[in-house]
Amino acid sequence: MTPVAQTPSTPRPAKPRLLTGLAVKDGFIRHPFDLEFGVRTSGLIAGRHLKCGHSNDRHITAYYGIAPSVFKSILVRWRRCRPVAHIDEFTFVDLGAGMGRALLLASEYPFRSVxxxxxxxxxxxxxxxxxxxxxxxxxxQAPMRLICADAAAFVPPPGPCLAFLFNPFGAPVLRRILALWARNFAGRPGQLDLLYVNNEQEHVLEQHPGFTRLFQGQVRRSHADVVADHRILTSQPAAEYAATPWEDCSIYRWTRA
Ligand SMILES: C[S@@+](CC[C@H](N)C(=O)[O-])C[C@H]1O[C@@H](n2cnc3c(N)ncnc32)[C@H](O)[C@@H]1O
Incomplete structure (x- = not known):
């Protein structure tokens, strides 16, 4: 018997390392939204694990997907605020889109684009x-796209816009965004509305003379989302974040004439 020549086995390409917060050892649990739709939007990643070499990465709060029930409720509230145009004229812009859960939810409405x-x-x-x-x-129901960029450098598209923020960054980035958007919407009152969920930097908007607050209050999670978020957040080894049955939210409109 002739021995079969052994070909040197080619080393398998190393699996890319998961971001801290997305591995089972980090307490990772899939959200029911992902289980239902087969997408990947679960996980909690602290801002310190999202450094990517950009000067604004020090202002990142964390990655966490929005509770679907909160998203739907804040959109109901926005539609009650009498937007300046029909929803199909609005572009929805998620500033700090993460894995895109809010984009997926927004695309189920007939926005001009998401x-x-x-x-x-x-x-x-x-x-x-x-x-x-x-x-x-x-x-x-709407075309969707994802741009990998700093939200502070993103130039809003023409036409009415609905900006969405789920507590993505600290005050310095929010201030820069408001300055840029204020220039773009100068002389176009009502054409920009802003939904702010978990509105930690609310004071930045309050201090801006061009924006008028239309709503401020707690938006409740559905029972299913309370259970899901509680399970996910209490499984985190560092127990850094607490789950509440609601999110503090606000809605602003650009009103400067
Ligand atoms: C709390 S998560 C929100 C995810 C998503 N909007 C949702 O509701 O499911 C905030 C996200 O904002 C991103 N982010 C923070 N600073 C940013 C910046 N300057 N430009 C773009 N994205 C940023 C973070 O990387 C993170 O993915």
């Missing part, structure tokens, strides 16, 4: 995959 801006390249890549999967389900 745009996400995400700074971290890995999250942006996951979000793009989610958008592709979502399109294949036929659920979206």
């Amino acid at each position: 745009i996400g801006v995400e700074l971290h390249p890995t999250l942006a890549r996951i979000a793009r995959r989610n958008l592709k999967l979502w399109r294949s389900t036929g659920r979206p």
Whole structure:
């Protein structure tokens, strides 16, 4: 018997390391939204684990997907605020889109278009995959896209805009965004509305003379979302974040004539 020549085995390419917060050892649990739709938007990643070499990465709060029930409730509240145009004229812009959960939810409304801006390249890549999967389900009513960029440098598209923020960054980035958007919407009162969920930097908007607050209050999670978020947040080894049955939210309108 001739021995079979052993070909040197080619080393398997190393699996890319998961971001801290996305591994089972970090307490990772999939949210029911992902289990239902086969997408990947779960996980809690602290801001310190989202450094990507950009000067604004020190202002990142964390990655966490919005509770679907909160998203739907704040949109109901926004529609009661008498937007300046029909929803199909508005572009929805998620500033700090993460893995895209809010984008997927927004695309179920007939917006003119749905745009996400995400700074971290890995999250942006996951979000793009989610958008592709979502399109294949036929659920979206609006075209969607994800831009991997700093939200502070994103120039809003023409026409009415609905900006969405789920506590993505600290005050310095929010201030820069408001300055840029104020220039873009100068002389166009009512054309920009802003939904702010978990509104930690509310004071920045309060101090801006061009924005008028239309709503401020607690938006409750559904029972299913309370249970899901409680399970996820209490499984975190560092127990850094607490789950509440609501989110502090506000809605602003650009009113400067
Ligand atoms: C709390 S998560 C919100 C995710 C998503 N909007 C949602 O509701 O499901 C905040 C996200 O904002 C991103 N972010 C923070 N600073 C940013 C910046 N300057 N530009 C773009 N994205 C940023 C973070 O990387 C993180 O993914």
